[in-house]
Amino acid sequence: MPELNYAGAVNAALRRCLEELPETLLYGEDVAKPGGVHGVTRRLWKDFGDRVFDTPISESAILGTAVGAAMMGRRPIVEIMWADFFLVALDQLVNQAANIRYVSQGRLAAPLTVRTQQGNSPAACAQHSQNLEALFTHVPGLRVVVPSTPQNAYDSMVSAVYCDDPVVVFDNRTLYLGEKQQVATGGAPAPIGGSTMRRTGAAATVVTWGAMTHRVLAAADRLAEEGTEVTVLETPWLNPFDHEAVHRSVAATGGRLAVVHEANVTGGFGGEVVVRALEAGVLSGRPLRLGAADTRIPAATALAGALIPDTEQILTELRKFTRA
């Protein structure tokens, strides 16, 4: 098993897809010759020739051509460099890609994968800091995944490319150069969906995804040192979402459910997770939703730090929650 960091794992997954599926294309701004602004697509252009190429700064055309090529049987993998840049081109996903299979009664399809990355990093400006996954989970017809580890990133990318629906993969750039991990690279492409129990404990179920997973796990470990064990359920796939696993876990943890994400709370996907649990009748007592404050994200780290939950704040909130 190769030892890979997150960026390396995505690169390996892309390489595998380009090798196994001759109908794949990989394109976006700076992805080919420069190998991506975060180095994720390094060397793929060298090995796959004109199936990997750089594009103009034209997000609308990147997504729109992916839709058109996918309708004709290609399997494009395209990059939107920052999730914030989706917003200049969303028509192509929401009005276009998401409708194709449904309205044509399956006669047409748009099996494309959009890779992007999101979230805040030190001093990133308000237009480079947003967590936008909930915009996409609100759109029926799109698939959404937010991985957190090299293995997870590898598996999600392969599953996304093999999936016959349009899939948006949200990385978090602060994870790219993280610790290396042994990554199992050979297995059959897994169907999309599913979740992973990252730790178990009886006091509550904490659902989370993406980069937040690491902060939640760190907070849960600290809480355990204080004698309170919680279950952490990581749900990288937000569509399809593993509600069943959540409900099972909540039922096993006294009906207590917390959801933590980096996106701001109002309209965040955490609300959907909580309401589904409520509808399933598994909740007992009040649930906890934890995310960024409902405001814009300022560049100054002193300000951003006050708005986005860190390990310390998650610990404080979970402590209050589990003792309530």
Place this chain on the structure above:
Amino acid sequence: MTREGPEADLLAMWRIRAFEEKLRELHKAGDLLGSVHLCIGQEAGPVGACAALTEQDALFATYRGHGWAIARGVPLRPLFAELLGRATGVNGGRGGSAYFSAADHGFHGENSIVGGGVSHAVGAALAGRHDGSGRIAMTVFGDGAMNQGAVAEAMNFAAAFDLPVLFLCENNRYSELTPIRDMVRNEALTDRATALGIAATRIDGNDPALVRSTVARYADAARDGRGPAFVELITQRLVGHYIGDVQQYRTRAELEEDGRAEPIARATAALAESGVDTEAIERAARDEVDAAAATALADPPADPATAKEHLYA
């Protein structure tokens, strides 16, 4: 001592370069964080073009906007403070390097979305038509931004309604790490403006006097109701797209050639020939920049308790 003509231009360009070089230093020292886009090598554009604007005119720039803000008259200390996340910054640290504004100085903002500010300039000109001010608007963006749909829409909007907008395209040949020549078939970017009926010209963007006279001519025309104009400034950045970009995509020969073409080297050579003490000019700029940076560094950081203020009216 007040300098005039080429000496004043050199000083103005040095103020920008010294500011940018100071940022590089602060970044290295860990005082300045995040993605920072320097305009080292591109100083002639802002110095020449901003001279054509009056106080009431509007300017919309990009993340590579420090030089434009400085040329517009934004003082250095609150600019440093902004980038350093200090409470005394022009936006109290909320904008940062890539997205601050200083409306008091006619600097209506950087933008971190490529092409994002171009239609704002068209709107500012539209407002000028209705508020009786006679304001014109200027917007500056890169070569790569020409491939953004929003820019094409904004340019046609201005053309269709004869709005007084100056579109300045700083062509430094690269869009991040990708050369513009690989991303267009027709490298004459001015043709896109011409096709929309917008007066357009491509000029040496490293000559501040030429930039000033060209932009002033179009500004006068715009004030006279003759509509928008497009000026392509041929220039180069001597540094990476952002601090940390090691520029593997550029050859040594190209960088050397750019080093000869860049505005400060050229202006210095020309002035030195006529006996001007150009080192004194550089020193004056560096002293001012050093003092401003030192003061800003001592300023208090933005107060976390204020982080939620100003979201709504």
